[in-house]
Amino acid sequence: MASLGSSELILNPDGSIYHLNLLPEDISPIIITVGDPGRVSQVSQYFDSIEIQNTKREFVTHTGYYAGKRITVLSTGIGTDNIDIVFNELDALANIDFQTRHIKDKKTRLNIIRVGTSGSIQADIPVDSFLMSTSGIGFDGLLHFYESGHVRNQSFEKALNDYLGWDRHNIHPYVVDGDPELIEIFRSNRIRYGITGTNSGFYGPQGRSLRLQTKIPDFNEKLAEFSYRNQHVTNLEMETAAMYGLARMLGHRAISLNVILANRATMEFSKKGRLSIDGLIKYTLDTIAQNSLV
Ligand SMILES: O=P(O)(O)O[C@H]1O[C@H](CO)[C@@H](O)[C@H]1O
Numbered sequence: 001m002a003s004l005g006s007s008e009l010i011l012n013p014d015g016s017i018y019h020l021n022l023l024p025e026d027i028s029p030i031i032i033t034v035g036d037p038g039r040v041s042q043v044s045q046y047f048d049s050i051e052i053q054n055t056k057r058e059f060v061t062h063t064g065y066y067a068g069k070r071i072t073v074l075s076t077g078i079g080t081d082n083i084d085i086v087f088n089e090l091d092a093l094a095n096i097d098f099q100t101r102h103i104k105d106k107k108t109r110l111n112i113i114r115v116g117t118s119g120s121i122q123a124d125i126p127v128d129s130f131l132m133s134t135s136g137i138g139f140d141g142l143l144h145f146y147e148s149g150h151v152r153n154q155s156f157e158k159a160l161n162d163y164l165g166w167d168r169h170n171i172h173p174y175v176v177d178g179d180p181e182l183i184e185i186f187r188s189n190r191i192r193y194g195i196t197g198t199n200s201g202f203y204g205p206q207g208r209s210l211r212l213q214t215k216i217p218d219f220n221e222k223l224a225e226f227s228y229r230n231q232h233v234t235n236l237e238m239e240t241a242a243m244y245g246l247a248r249m250l251g252h253r254a255i256s257l258n259v260i261l262a263n264r265a266t267m268e269f270s271k272k273g274r275l276s277i278d279g280l281i282k283y284t285l286d287t288i289a290q291n292s293l294v
Pocket residue numbers: 034035036077078079115116117118202237238239
């Protein structure tokens with residue numbers, strides 16, 4: 001197979017990957033992703049030591065040790081367009097030889113755990129609670145650009161699209177499940193399960209209207225009423241479904257953990273968001289410490 005050209009696998013003059021600015025040895029196969037670059041140090045403050053610190057654009061990376069485990073924490077910024085960059089470049093760091101520009105024969109599987117924030121669309125899911133996304137519904141278009149049929153939950157996707165009937169609005173969501181092994185590892189009575197909608201914006205695409213009118217006025221209510229095999233759509237954010245799709249296509253494991261900051265049904269917003277996020281960070285680090293992920 002031909003080697004990857006310099007316009008496809010883009011390396012900086014120091015040999016690091018284009019956007020993340022990282023070398024292959026800079027990352028661990030255990031990776032925590034957060035949206036907010038400021039949240040990276042909120043995670044790494046708990047590390048026993050930090051060996052790598054790197055920043056380019058919204059992509060801040062710290063790699064260090066927590067309870068003897070080498071962990072990378074990395075900010076993705078907001079949105080699935082950034083998830084496309086982060087996941088492709090993390091995979092390149094793990095699975096492409098930067099010297100020969102060839103894909104390695106022996107692949108390394110990454111474990112990618114998102115610690116994010118989200119808004120609930122169910123009245124009974126309180127702000128400041130923790131929620132693990134068992135599946136992600138992508139209202140963005142990212143997976144439609146890849147050969148992704150084999151990683152999507154087609155029966156769920158069909159039931160959802162039949163129910164919503166939003167093709168007339170050019171909205172055709174895709175559905176991908178979280179990694180079943182990571183779901184088991186992160187399961188506990190401190191975290192509830194839910195199905196997460198991943199939206200291509202924070203305002204109109206999540207049914208929010210400040211000055212602009214949304215085209216689908218009952219967007220959140222219609223989603224909240226849908227159920228598939230007794231599971232409900234619980235919350236909205238902006239990364240999970242794309243993470244699940246790219247992770248599965250590339251042979252990695254991904255799970256998305258959310259702090260519920262907003263309750264859109266009761267119109268509440270958390271008054272102690274940072275503290276609640278801190279709680280989910282500690283839960284995540286301790287779960288990583290107590291389990292064998294690689
Ligand atoms: O707090 P993070 O991880 O960024 O996650 C959520 O917050 C952002 C919007 O405020 C979006 O990225 C959404 O997914």
